[in-house]
Amino acid sequence: MSEHVLNSIGLFVPEIILVASLCIIIVADLLLKKRTHAGGWILLASLVLCFFAFSAQSGINTSAFFAMIAVDPFSVFFKVILVISGIFIVLFSMQNKELIPYKNRIGEYYMLIAGMMLGMFLMVSSTNLLMMYLAFEMTSICSYVLVGFTKKSIRSAESSIKYIIYGSVSSGIMIYGMSLIYGMSGSLNIFEIGAALSGLESAPIFSMAVLMITAGIGFKIALVPFHFWAPDVYEGAPMAITALLAVTSKIAAVAMLIRLFRVSFTGVDATGMMAIIPEGIRWDMMLAVMAAAAMILGNLAALWQDNIKRMLAYSSIAHAGYIIMGVVVLTDQGISAVMLYAFMYLFMNLGTFYMAMLYANKFSTESIEGYKGIGYRAPFTAVALTIFLVSLTGLPPTAGFIAKLYIFGAAINAGWIWLVLVAGVMTIVSLFYYIRVARNMFLYKPEGETEPVRFDNFTTAIVLLLLTPVLVLGVYFTPVLEFIKHSLVMFGVQ
Amino acid sequence: MENELIQWLSQPGLTHYLMIGALLFCIGITLVLTRRNVIMILMGIELILNSVNLNFIAFSRFSVITLDGHLTALFLIILAAAEAAVALAIVLNIYNRFKTIDIDEISLLKG
Amino acid sequence: MLSDFGSILLFMIAGVLFVAIALFVSKLVRPHRPNADKLSTYECGEEPIGDARIQFNNRFYIIGLMFLIFEVEILLLFPWAMVFQDLGWYAFSAMFVFVFLIFIGFIYELGKGHLKWDLPSPAVPEYVEGVGVVERDIRTEDDEFESDGGLTFK
Numbered sequence: 099m100s101e102h103v104l105n106s107i108g109l110f111v112p113e114i115i116l117v118a119s120l121c122i123i124i125v126a127d128l129l130l131k132k133r134t135h136a137g138g139w140i141l142l143a144s145l146v147l148c149f150f151a152f153s154a155q156s157g158i159n160t161s162a163f164f165a166m167i168a169v170d171p172f173s174v175f176f177k178v179i180l181v182i183s184g185i186f187i188v189l190f191s192m193q194n195k196e197l198i199p200y201k202n203r204i205g206e207y208y209m210l211i212a213g214m215m216l217g218m219f220l221m222v223s224s225t226n227l228l229m230m231y232l233a234f235e236m237t238s239i240c241s242y243v244l245v246g247f248t249k250k251s252i253r254s255a256e257s258s259i260k261y262i263i264y265g266s267v268s269s270g271i272m273i274y275g276m277s278l279i280y281g282m283s284g285s286l287n288i289f290e291i292g293a294a295l296s297g298l299e300s301a302p303i304f305s306m307a308v309l310m311i312t313a314g315i316g317f318k319i320a321l322v323p324f325h326f327w328a329p330d331v332y333e334g335a336p337m338a339i340t341a342l343l344a345v346t347s348k349i350a351a352v353a354m355l356i357r358l359f360r361v362s363f364t365g366v367d368a369t370g371m372m373a374i375i376p377e378g379i380r381w382d383m384m385l386a387v388m389a390a391a392a393m394i395l396g397n398l399a400a401l402w403q404d405n406i407k408r409m410l411a412y413s414s415i416a417h418a419g420y421i422i423m424g425v426v427v428l429t430d431q432g433i434s435a436v437m438l439y440a441f442m443y444l445f446m447n448l449g450t451f452y453m454a455m456l457y458a459n460k461f462s463t464e465s466i467e468g469y470k471g472i473g474y475r476a477p478f479t480a481v482a483l484t485i486f487l488v489s490l491t492g493l494p495p496t497a498g499f500i501a502k503l504y505i506f507g508a509a510i511n512a513g514w515i516w517l518v519l520v521a522g523v524m525t526i527v528s529l530f531y532y533i534r535v536a537r538n539m540f541l542y543k544p545e546g547e548t549e550p551v552r553f554d555n556f557t558t559a560i561v562l563l564l565l566t567p568v569l570v571l572g573v574y575f576t577p578v579l580e581f582i583k584h585s586l587v588m589f590g591v592q
Numbered sequence: 593m594e595n596e597l598i599q600w601l602s603q604p605g606l607t608h609y610l611m612i613g614a615l616l617f618c619i620g621i622t623l624v625l626t627r628r629n630v631i632m633i634l635m636g637i638e639l640i641l642n643s644v645n646l647n648f649i650a651f652s653r654f655s656v657i658t659l660d661g662h663l664t665a666l667f668l669i670i671l672a673a674a675e676a677a678v679a680l681a682i683v684l685n686i687y688n689r690f691k692t693i694d695i696d697e698i699s700l701l702k703g
Numbered sequence: 704m705l706s707d708f709g710s711i712l713l714f715m716i717a718g719v720l721f722v723a724i725a726l727f728v729s730k731l732v733r734p735h736r737p738n739a740d741k742l743s744t745y746e747c748g749e750e751p752i753g754d755a756r757i758q759f760n761n762r763f764y765i766i767g768l769m770f771l772i773f774e775v776e777i778l779l780l781f782p783w784a785m786v787f788q789d790l791g792w793y794a795f796s797a798m799f800v801f802v803f804l805i806f807i808g809f810i811y812e813l814g815k816g817h818l819k820w821d822l823p824s825p826a827v828p829e830y831v832e833g834v835g836v837v838e839r840d841i842r843t844e845d846d847e848f849e850s851d852g853g854l855t856f857k
Contacts, residue, residue, distance in 0.1 A: 099793065100791075100792070100793060103793050117804075121804070121807050124807055124808075124810075124811050125807070125810075127811075128810070128811060128814040128815075227664075228660070228663070228664050228667060231664075231667075231671075232667060232671070235671050235674075235675070239674055239675060239678055242678050242679075242682065243678060243681075243682075246682050246685060249685045252689050252690070252700065253700065253701060255682075255685050255686050255689045255690070256686070256689075256690075256698050256699070256700055256701055257701065258682050258685075259630065259682050259683065259686050259695075259698060260698075260701075262675075262678065262679050262682055263624070263630070263633055263634075263637075263679075263695075266637045266675050266679065267621075267624050267636075267637055267640070270620070270637055270640035270641055270644065271640070273641070273644045273668065274617055274640065274643065274644050274647065277613075277644050277647035277648050277651065277664075278647070280648065280651055280656070280660070280661065280664075281610075281647065281651035281655055281656070284655065284656040284658075285656070285658075285660070286660045286664065329701075330701040333701050334701055601708065602706040602707075602708045602709055603706055603707070603708065604707060604708050666778060666779070666782065669775070669778060670775050670778055670779065673771055673772070673774075673775040674772070674775075676771070677768045677771050677772055680764065680768055681765075681768060684761060684764055684765075688761075
């Protein structure tokens with residue numbers, strides 16, 4: 099046994115680094131009397147260390163800690179995405195003006211982000227229902243506090259109470275579904291659940307359990323009809339945390355959804371094709387309807403929004419719909435399309451949020467109407483924001499186009515024509531509200547102050563770091579595809 | 593007929609516990625949906641988690657003879673406590689901002 | 704023969720009967736001479752003033768929350784204490800890490816001063832020339848906890 103434990107600890111190095119950095123941040127916050135972003139730098143360093151630790155894990159395909167977690171290329175791919183987005187979130191937080199009045203508590207802020215990153219690492223790699231639930235709750239509880247971190251702001255307080263009520267109810271429903279699955283299959287291990295379910299007759303109780311689990315995970319992804327929290331919480335939370343919720347935790351939840359459904363709820367039928375177990379549940383149809391609803395509702399509701407954070411919230415609901423299209427397919431092609439989408443979505447959505455944060459800092463406006471004339475005062479960032487928005491729409495030659503192309507291709511190959519039709523029409527709708535931002539920036543003369551606004555080098559460097567992948571991946575994405583092809587291996591799945 | 597009912601009631605088995613669990617779950621959901629006081633909503637959430645605990649332990653005792661269910665219930669109790677702590681702290685902050693904990697009156701964000 | 708549930712039913716009946724008989728017997732034998740002092744609400748010899756449902760100081764809740772967090776760790780420690788001898792160093796070191804993390808949290812609480820409880824200074828009525836006896840407002844403004852809406856000591 100001790101050999102197994104030692105091996106497991108060897109595979110657990112990145113998470114251990116994160117836990118250690120969490121402790122160091124707390125102690126540093128107590129010892130350093132000068133209130134700076136020291137915690138942020140510590141977290142940044144540990145995330146970079148994690149990145150290298152993950153590179154060392156490439157090619158490993160095994161499970162650790164008595165089949166509690168799996169270290170496989172699939173989880174490593176998603177962890178790399180999470181680490182990259184975590185690094186950007188920390189960089190954003192250092193510039194977020196909303197956090198300045200809370201300088202004497204800023205150590206807590208970075209500690210909570212570290213805890214949330216740890217939870218998300220475990221989410222993408224856990225292979226046990228209990229572990230999945232614990233990781234899910236770890237992420238959730240940290241994010242409840244982070245959303246309400248700027249506690250003197252009345253918006254933040256309101257959004258945190260809404261988030262915690264929706265969050266704990268939906269996670270309660272999810273664990274109820276898991277208890278039913280446990281009762282039917284007799285195990286918490288997702289591989290054993292898959293094996294047990296394949297020999298069982300279908301019953302209404304399964305459909306209910308699967309629906310309940312989807313409710314919990316769908317809450318994190320902000321999938322319709324579990325999306326009600328998203329607009330309010332996104333608007334009320336500090337901007338860096340909004341980006342964290344919209345990108346990082348969403349991607350982690352998608353990875354968890356894929357692993358659970360791929361391992362436990364699909365099997366191989368007599369012809370060697372992938373089949374749903376137990377027969378007759380049709381959760382793929384359920385997910386497809388949810389995805390279509392998310393795309394329709396997200397894109398149509400975004401048309402009326404004036405607050406940029408609210409608009410991006412509805413846009414991220416719509417993007418959840420696009421991502422779930424790939425999960426509906428769930429073949430290797432579908433999963434690789436989801437992975438590609440997640441990779442592209444990371445850069446373009448973080449970029450948009452960063453621009454919104456910069457403008458909130460400089461012009462103290464979150465209203466799209468207030469963006470009038472910014473194109474003349476800050477041409478570089480305005481052009482960058484336009485490129486990010488074009489990429490979110492999915493127009494060539496940006497990364498968003500490639501991502502949508504692969505998702506649509508996977509869905510068409512699997513025969514989901516109606517779903518692709520809905521997605522296509524809704525993509526055209528999305529053009530209107532994304533372009534409205536660019537129109538306000540460039541087609542109106544600035545009102546009031548007109549002198550150009552300068553951004554420091556640090557800001558410009560971050561913008562370039564986010565902008566380059568969006569442009570380059572739009573034309574040259576072979577390395578990413580190659581990486582994804584090697585990362586399709588999930589532990590215990592042929 | 594009556595005898596059968598008495599017989600069924602006098603021998604508690606898995607079904608009894610599952611029914612109590614489902615009942616608790618429904619009461620919890622109803623509390624969450626109908627109450628306007630945040631504290632009552634949080635109580636509903638606790639009820640949901642307790643119904644899950646009951647389910648896990650009943651399954652662990654009657655249908656699956658492993659300790660997984662007991663273990664899960666243990667962790668669930670801890671998580672419920674952690675969640676309640678965070679939720680109450682947030683409610684405290686809400687009270688300081690809004691001077692009320694009526695969920696219908698806490699609605700500045702709309703659209 | 705009693706079934707499992709039957710014995711529980713017996714317990715319940717016995718419990719109800721026990722209380723009922725005790726109350727009934729005491730009603731038979733006790734003298735019945737009420738007066739105003741006896742009927743008043745008992746509150747440790749103090750005269751009850753005002754409503755019992757007052758708002759408490761927020762700090763009670765904060766201390767309560769912290770207590771809750773440290774209390775539930777016992778839930779994990781107890782099963783561990785039953786088996787750690789069989790599991791050896793693995794269980795021991797795992798629990799050591801767990802307790803260490805809790806300890807760090809505790810240190811943070813201490814360091815940030817969340818466990819400090821500054822008592823408000825007693826309200827001594829002062830005599831001010833020309834105005835008369837003035838009772839000072841003794842509510843302390845606490846920035847971190849924002850004790851507004853809490854108990855006012857009157």
